[in-house]
Amino acid sequence: MTPILTGFAQSPDRGRGLARDMRVRWALEELGLPYEVRLVSFAEMKEPAHLALHPFGQIPTYQEGGLALFESGAILLHLAGQHAGLLPTDPLARARAVGWVFAALNTIEPPILDLFTARVLEGDKPWAAERLPLVQDRIRTRFGQLSARLGAAEWLEGDFTAGDLMMVSVLLRARSSGLLEEFPTLAAYVARGEARAAYQRAFAAQLAVFTALSDGS
Numbered sequence: 001m002t003p004i005l006t007g008f009a010q011s012p013d014r015g016r017g018l019a020r021d022m023r024v025r026w027a028l029e030e031l032g033l034p035y036e037v038r039l040v041s042f043a044e045m046k047e048p049a050h051l052a053l054h055p056f057g058q059i060p061t062y063q064e065g066g067l068a069l070f071e072s073g074a075i076l077l078h079l080a081g082q083h084a085g086l087l088p089t090d091p092l093a094r095a096r097a098v099g100w101v102f103a104a105l106n107t108i109e110p111p112i113l114d115l116f117t118a119r120v121l122e123g124d125k126p127w128a129a130e131r132l133p134l135v136q137d138r139i140r141t142r143f144g145q146l147s148a149r150l151g152a153a154e155w156l157e158g159d160f161t162a163g164d165l166m167m168v169s170v171l172l173r174a175r176s177s178g179l180l181e182e183f184p185t186l187a188a189y190v191a192r193g194e195a196r197a198a199y200q201r202a203f204a205a206q207l208a209v210f211t212a213l214s215d216g217s
């Protein structure tokens with residue numbers, strides 16, 4: 001059975017590849033695995049059938065045989081654990097690569113999401129203007145630390161791993177803020193990720209969903 005991933009029928013990112021199905025699409029493309037994408041509306045995500053797959057009523061979900069998974073990090077680690085190509089075989093190098101997946105999700109992504117909250121969800125609050133620079137500086141601190149660790153290396157742990165896939169995916173979410181460009185090392189790292197053929201295929205596939213929607217096709 002071909003694995004099935006869920007994605008937004010109408011992504012609010014308008015095809016910019018920022019929704020979290022993109023990181024799973026990218027992993028599947030890196031691994032050369034066939035997959036189908038089932039598109040769901042916001043309403044469908046909150047219905048019992050989808051809630052049975054995802055308790056929080058979100059995308060992405062991933063179904064493969066008897067397995068139903070949610071959480072993009074769990075899906076990525078499942079795929080990388082089952083198929084060669086995204087995790088080193090050496091156990092110590094593998095552990096370090098897994099560590100970067102967690103760093104992306106637990107250390108880098110939260111302040112980036114805070115910026116979205118501060119700007120969009122709480123932008124009209126009387127304290128929003130005061131809070132914004134604090135949130136931006138927390139991102140700058142993490143970006144500076146990550147940039148120092150990456151240094152002149154191409155990827156975080158030698159060859160490209162699931163850790164890079166998740167880190168680049170998370171950093172992309174900050175690009176529209178302009179903060180990424182303050183760290184040329186990270187901007188170049190993200191560009192290297194985007195230049196990968198697997199990324200390009202995944203990006204084109206999710207963009208086609210948005211294009212078909214705007215064409216009315």
Ligand code: GTB
Binds near residue numbers: 011018071
């Ligand atoms: N921790 C979960 C994971 O990593 O899988 C988070 C999943 C999640 O946040 N899913 C979002 C969702 O389904 C889509 S990606 N939201 C619908 C809901 O909660 O009702 C988040 C997202 C949304 C929009 C943009 N954008 O417009 O740029 C980017 C990312």
